[in-house]
Amino acid sequence: MPQNDKRSVKRRTRSERRAQEEARLRAEAEQAEKERKQQTLIGAIVVVVVIALIAVIGITVYRNTHPSSAPTATTSSASLAKAKKAMSAVKPKPSVANSDGGFTFSKDGYNKTISDAPTVAVYMDPMCPGCGQMHRQIDETLKSMYEAGQVNLEYHMMTSLDANSSDDYSSRASSSAVYIAQHDSNPEHLLQYMTNLYAEDFQPSEGSDYVPVSNDKLKEQAIKAGVPESVASKAYAGTYTKWLKAVDSYTTQRNELKNVSGSLKGQMSTPTVTINGKIIDMNKVASLNMSVKDAILNAIGLSESNVGKSGVMPSVSSKDKPKSIDTGE
Structure with a gap:
């Protein structure tokens, strides 16, 4: 190549x-x-x-x-029934109390209602500042209507604010009221006793401002209200405290008692007032710049000038729905 x-x-x-x-x-x-x-x-x-x-x-x-x-504000019927059953099972329990844990009375006595009179129910805690303010405003009117047979009253004692005192003041005061209702047949004494406990110079402040109130001091208010010594001397043994705690659990779950407006809408709080079982909207009362007394009178259809007049009945009977709190119509 x-x-x-x-x-x-x-x-x-x-x-x-x-x-x-x-x-x-x-x-x-x-x-x-x-x-x-x-x-x-x-x-x-x-x-x-x-x-x-x-x-x-x-x-x-x-x-x-x-x-x-959000969790529903409505309590189921099963939960409510369970709470009511638990309340009914507690012993000892006051036989004079109604099935909802309240004390219904009129001038005729406990559980003796005036058939054509509306029922004003009040839910209260002895420690509650708002309860005190309200009772100081309405108690004189309630007593006058009670004495004239114009209304039936229903008192519900609660103990939710025990933690706001250093000695379970709510339980001690409420249990004594229940004992008085059970053992003193004159409901006027209970009415006056609660008025005494809410007096501005007696009701203690809550929380850090609380000053302990002895059972002897509470007893003085019972005697002052007309409660017999024999009853008052035994009213402070906490006989019904356990029952009251069960009442609290049941009462706070009752849908008809829950706030219908405001920041606590959907929750039960004290004070609560109902007319024939229908709640008075306390937030609306405040927004209208009304007194609770005027709201109650409008709701039952009775003018202030007729308060305490025997034979003059509210236009709302025991079977009627309450009237508008602002217009009375």
């Missing part, structure tokens, strides 16, 4: 080898890029999966700690 031809063959061989090497390098580079892209994709998928898992866990935690809707 001529020398020139041999050199030409060698150049072609080197060129082919270079081309093959370049092709191999390109293939390796393409494979590496392909693998890099696959790894990037896998990494991205992993990140997405992790993020999704975190989101699912977060949603699960959120749903478990934040219900999809």
